[in-house]
Amino acid sequence: AQSVTQPDIHITVSEGASLELRCNYSYGATPYLFWYVQSPGQGLQLLLKYFSGDTLVQGIKGFEAEFKRSQSSFNLRKPSVHWSDAAEYFCAVVSGGGSYIPTFGRGTSLIVHP
């Protein structure tokens, strides 16, 4: 069965600092990978996704993620964090094959200090 690990429950960064949120997955074939963000009172918003092709994917709000097959990772990065990025971030994997039901990680809560 597929699984997703987000090892950091909370991350605290200063505004303007760089950010990397870790995500590791367990799945036999090449998965479809997603990062979602949930701001307070909002639904999950898709930041970016990887299906195939270029392993560095660009998303909205200045985020990017890199798929590394050898490490089974799909870490999310942003070069300069803004206070409005404070939210909870979820990594998800979909196995494809017609099901398309995502398996989510536990989420990482990002705190941004001014």
Add this chain to the structure above:
Amino acid sequence: EAGVTQFPSHSVIEKGQTVTLRCDPISGHDNLYWYRRVMGKEIKFLLHFVKESKQDESGMPNNRFLAERTGGTYSTLKVQPAELEDSGVYFCASSQVSEHNEQFFGPGTRLTVL
């Protein structure tokens, strides 16, 4: 275009009572999904509708949970009778029928069972 909406945003009930959650998907989306997140844990899949039919209900915890989608539009999720462990945030998502099935999530309903 309106996104996925959920009602109510919060619900506090006592153990043994009944609660009904509602989800209105994006217009034209045949796929509708219910998920649940228990405090601090992963977002877990509950079930999937295609139009009015249940495609996959493998994630439903037990027979106290009943989901319906009459007419293939909005969906309800009823919990009867509610137990303490049912507390959490219930998310709804919808998608079009497509190869990669990008899902759009609602803001969730926070259910607290006392």
